[in-house]
Amino acid sequence: MEGRTVKPRAEFGVFGGSGFYKLAKGTGSISATTRYGKPSGKVTLAAIEGRKVAFIPRHGVHHEFPPHAVPYRANVLAFKKLGVSRIIGPNAVGSLKGEVAPGDLVFCDQFVNFTSGRKDTFYDGPETTHVSTASPYCPQMRKAAAEAADALALKFHGSGTVVVIQGPRFSTKAESRFFSRQGWDVINMTQYPEVALAREQEMCYLNISLVTDYDAGLEGDPSVKPVSHGEVIKVFNRNLENLTRLIGEIVKRVPEERTCDCGSALEHARLSA
Numbered sequence: 001m002e003g004r005t006v007k008p009r010a011e012f013g014v015f016g017g018s019g020f021y022k023l024a025k026g027t028g029s030i031s032a033t034t035r036y037g038k039p040s041g042k043v044t045l046a047a048i049e050g051r052k053v054a055f056i057p058r059h060g061v062h063h064e065f066p067p068h069a070v071p072y073r074a075n076v077l078a079f080k081k082l083g084v085s086r087i088i089g090p091n092a093v094g095s096l097k098g099e100v101a102p103g104d105l106v107f108c109d110q111f112v113n114f115t116s117g118r119k120d121t122f123y124d125g126p127e128t129t130h131v132s133t134a135s136p137y138c139p140q141m142r143k144a145a146a147e148a149a150d151a152l153a154l155k156f157h158g159s160g161t162v163v164v165i166q167g168p169r170f171s172t173k174a175e176s177r178f179f180s181r182q183g184w185d186v187i188n189m190t191q192y193p194e195v196a197l198a199r200e201q202e203m204c205y206l207n208i209s210l211v212t213d214y215d216a217g218l219e220g221d222p223s224v225k226p227v228s229h230g231e232v233i234k235v236f237n238r239n240l241e242n243l244t245r246l247i248g249e250i251v252k253r254v255p256e257e258r259t260c261d262c263g264s265a266l267e268h269a270r271l272s273a
């Protein structure tokens with residue numbers, strides 16, 4: 001059956017491009033395919049201190065998939081077929097709060113979905129499944145991430161809510177003000193449906209949000225300029241090395257045994273057995 005393997009070829013799946021796997025020991029690459037088509041790029045396999053890690057460039061090797069066109073289902077299923085049980089999803093985010101500054105990391109524990117029209121489930125029928133996303137992010141991995149960031153002396157926020165917008169355009173000032181007033185922390189275009197799909201596959205999911213900007217500005221501070229794509233890339237690249245080191249440290253620290261409930265997310269989710 002698709003989605004099941006006997007011997008895992010990878011334990012961790014990371015959505016990130018070449019910058020992320022340069023520190024890992026590469027063991028090959030695979031052109032994967034799934035019933036939802038091909039993932040957004042070749043799957044690269046590597047090992048970090050004996051733990052097997054697979055990488056998929058979320059936006060494609062040449063950044064040819066904008067956020068609303070990423071083949072999220074194929075990406076998640078390609079990892080599942082390799083036996084991946086834990087996904088790490090790094091991404092750039094805008095901050096909606098003064099105290100969450102560019103360069104900071106946020107290990108989100110909640111999302112709010114403002115996307116539309118994306119394929120966001122593996123269960124289109126006839127099998128009906130209502131997975132709980134009350135706690136969509138893996139608590140065991142978030143704990144390991146906080147310990148890893150501490151060990152590397154990186155500034156981080158151990159929890160936070162990401163609002164996910166459709167894109168590819170950035171927010172208007174009015175939208176950004178609205179999101180900010182809800183008390184949400186950061187804004188992004190790819191966390192949904194990626195995390196929800198991982199949950200439907202009973203995989204752990206850790207988000208690493210790297211703050212690159214203050215979205216449409218900061219209320220009360222006209223000196224803060226609205227986000228531009230150029231600025232996002234600049235700040236992201238400046239922090240890429242730290243992010244890569246962090247992912248390596250997390251992989252080393254996550255205990256092999258899963259003590260979370262992510263692996264049984266579908267237990268009470270099905271109406272028809």
Ligand SMILES: [Zn+2]
Pocket residue numbers: 138139140141203204205258260261262263
């Ligand atoms: Zn978990």
